Amino acid sequence: MRISIIGGxxxxxxxxxxxxxxxxxxxQRGHTVVCGGLGGVMESACRGAKAAGGETIGILPTDRRADANEYVxxxxxxxxxxxxxxxVVMNGDAVIAIDGxxxxxxxxxxxxxxxxxxxxxxTHEVDGIEACETPEEAVKYVET
Known part of the structure; x- marks a missing residue:
């Protein structure tokens, strides 16, 4: 499963x-992180995924692959x-929004x-978002 992680x-x-x-x-759950490939939430999510042996995909706003953070x-x-x-959204099977x-x-x-x-x-309070307290709860929600 690919999970898009979005945020500021x-x-x-x-x-x-x-x-x-x-x-x-x-x-750790065997999924791939998809993100916008730059800094902030995107870089931190990729860093966490790489620390756990995971795979990351960064979909950049620029025309230069070299602009990606070092964990993509x-x-x-x-x-x-x-x-x-x-x-970023279409390339994930589900989305987790953090802050932003x-x-x-x-x-x-x-x-x-x-x-x-x-x-x-x-993050933003919008109808259709499942508000979660922990990363574990968020991942469990989008897996179902």
Whole structure:
């Protein structure tokens, strides 16, 4: 299963830790992390996944694969800017949203449009998101 982990690029240490723990749980459960490939939640989720021996895919807003964070195994350059958010969502079987701002909110909306199960950890309160307290709870929700 591929799980898209979405969230902000400017984050607190607490959010960074939550994202790393979520990536780690995703990998421990045998799933692949899909993300936007840059910093913040994206980098932390990839770092957590790699620490657990997992695989990561980064769908970049730029046209340069070299822009991916160091924990991305497969960088996909799009040159689409925020338009790549649809690709981040569509390439996951489910979505976990962590914190975030406007870009994350757009990905949440796209998750609902594309009928992806979506769990939230401290993110926007939107109908259709399952609010979860822990990374384990979020991963368990999107697996079902």
């Amino acid at each position: 690029s400017s984050v607190t240490d607490t959010v960074r830790e939550t994202a790393a723990a979520t990536g780690r749980v995703v990998a 195994d497969t960088p996909i350059a799009t040159g689409l800017g925020h338009g790549r958010n649809a690709l 701002a406007g870009g994350t909110l757009s990905e949440i909306g796209l998750s609902l449009v594309y009928d992806r199960p979506i769990a939230g950890l401290g």
